[in-house]
Amino acid sequence: MTYRNPAPTVDIIIAMIDRPHIPxxxxxxxxxxxxxxxxxxxxxxxxxxxxxxxxxxxxxxxxEVELISQFHFYSDPNRDRRQHTISAVFLAEAKGEPKADDDAKNLGLFHAWEMPTPLCFDHEQILRDYWRYRLYGIRPSLS
Structure with missing residues (x-):
């Protein structure tokens, strides 16, 4: 019998703590x-x-980020159309000048009121959960 398992991934929400309003x-x-x-x-x-x-x-x-906490896991089998993935999302902090490299062709700093579009994968949901947590202290539910 052949087993197929989801691929583990990570996503890192990096708060720039040296900038106004912490984008x-x-x-x-x-x-x-x-x-x-x-x-x-x-x-x-x-x-x-x-x-x-x-x-x-x-x-x-x-x-160079400082990991603050593990935020939540996202595991919808349809979150990535390329294959089934499970993402551990981390909250992190950093200072300095970010620059786009590797798989990134561009980079930006954003606040809750100015999210870019389109967002890939299930990142709209993840960011909605993050801003709800950041602004109101409410963590995502397991449902």
């Missing part, structure tokens, strides 16, 4: 699917989720 970093993807996304990517074999989050943040934004 977050989003990248514009170089590869399909095109659009804006939370920095992140696939976990390498033998790599912890935390190390994958730090690596992906560095590769895509050039930032």
């Amino acid at each position: 977050i970093v989003l990248i514009e993807r170089r590869n399909l699917p095109h659009g804006w996304a939370i920095p992140g990517g696939f976990v390498d074999y033998g790599e912890s989720l935390e190390n994958a989050a730090r690596r992906e943040a560095k590769e895509e934004t050039g930032l």
Whole structure:
């Protein structure tokens, strides 16, 4: 019998704590699917989720991040049309000048009132959950 398992991924919501109103970093993807996304990517074999989050943040934004907490897991089988993935979303903080690199063709700093479009994958839902948490202290439910 052949087993097919979802691929583990990480997404990192990076708050720029040295900027007014503490914006977050989003990248514009170089590869399909095109659009804006939370920095992140696939976990390498033998790599912890935390190390994958730090690596992906560095590769895509050039930032050394401090992981603050694990925010939530997102596992809808349709969240990524390329394959079934499960994402561990981390909250992180950084200072400095982010720059688009690796899979990112562009990068921007955004607040809740100015999200870019289109957003890839299920990142609209993730960011809606994040801003609800950030502004009102309400974490996403498990439903």
